[in-house]
Amino acid sequence: MNIPAPFSENQMRFFWGCFDHWFNVAEGGKRGGKNVLITMAYCTILEKHPSRIHLIAGVSTATARLNILDCDGFGLKNYFEGRCREGTYQNRDCLYIQTATGEKVVLVSGGGKAGDEKLIKGNTYGTAYITEANECSETFIKEVFDRTLSSPDRKVFHDLNPKAEGHWYYKTVLDFHEAKQRENPAYGLNYGHFTIADNMSISDEQLRAVLATYDRKSIWYARDILGQRRAAEGLIYDMFDFTANVYTVPPTAMQAVSTRTIAVDYGTLNPTCFLSIFDDGETVRVDQEYRWDGRKERHQKTDEEYADDFMAFMGDNPCAAYVDPSAASFITALRQRGVYVMEANNDVLNGIRRCSTLISKRRLLVSKACIGLLDEFGLYRWDDKAALLGVEKPVKENDHAMDALRYFVNSLPDWRFEHVQA
Known part of the structure; x- marks a missing residue:
């Protein structure tokens, strides 16, 4: 026993x-x-x-x-x-x-x-x-x-x-x-x-190693470590630093030493977003983005058109994709083109916590060229009205690249968050 x-x-x-x-x-x-x-x-x-x-x-x-x-x-x-x-x-x-x-x-x-x-x-x-x-x-x-x-x-x-x-x-x-x-x-x-x-x-x-994975000013530290009752409010990724978490020139060996994955948040009337992500086992780098907003462009693309855009975005170096699991017809269109598609884990709160850990430890970096993603980091907020009822969820606005990013981060193994160091 x-x-x-x-x-x-x-x-x-x-x-x-x-x-x-x-x-x-x-x-x-x-x-x-x-x-x-x-x-x-x-x-x-x-x-x-x-x-x-x-x-x-x-x-x-x-x-x-x-x-x-x-x-x-x-x-x-x-x-x-x-x-x-x-x-x-x-x-x-x-x-x-x-x-x-x-x-x-x-x-x-x-x-x-x-x-x-x-x-x-x-x-x-x-x-x-x-x-x-x-x-x-x-x-x-x-x-x-x-x-x-x-x-x-x-x-x-x-x-x-x-x-x-x-x-x-x-x-x-x-x-x-x-x-x-x-x-x-x-x-x-x-x-x-x-x-x-x-x-x-x-x-x-072990305790020191665990504490090193948390931003001590974050809601996750207050809850997970101090055990405090805290409402989520304001910007979700307030720890994102537009200097420390942004790069202009990618490392020379980034593509050679990293695994590339494309994360997809699929929208019909809402924007569709692709993120090209490189991961070397320590740092996640979002290097390119694709975004199509059907409302803004006054033209909603079909699954086949989006699949063609995906193939062009992927280029000559095939890679796997994490896709919004609700986009069944789009997933089928990609698989028909030979893309290895994995249905994403859509656990919102755990994904936000994991992204927060990588961001605060500067293990998640974004290219300056990803304008739409960077804009969302400054706009993605908790739903204050839901918080009054004790419910935690993001406002369903300015979240399309945020969702795609979360899909990828949720795929990473637990040890990436247990041992990440500043």
């Missing part, structure tokens, strides 16, 4: 508090040990809990499995190794566990979509652990509270990464229970805030 690293004093306070409180919430930065901490408390409580039916959940069943059943090798399957088996119960995925107080059935559920709450109706759960609770639907969270009301030893666990201050979870869940706790110290809320500094499995050397 895997044995976790020692807990910090902060983690130990929360761990012991789980046995005396019914609602336990662990919030904070990434790699703060929240999952391992709650899983250890949850397993210990399961061992002697009087109820037979229990619940674990996440945005999806895959998330619940990854964060709770596996949990970097410290999950339920590790804790109850030799005493558990995966199966089904009432046509739902579950884990059967042999404990000191008999067999337990732990159902596994997704809770991120409207209607997921229907999947957990019909049972009373002795305990419930929801990972990334503020990513789940509000209705699902409420249903879990309701489904544990008659437990003989009610225990609800949430772990979460920080969101904007106005996020619904704070307003409708945490603020409510914190107010109840202030009114009555015996109410039963156990709240803990954790950062990467609480993770005793991370060495000082």
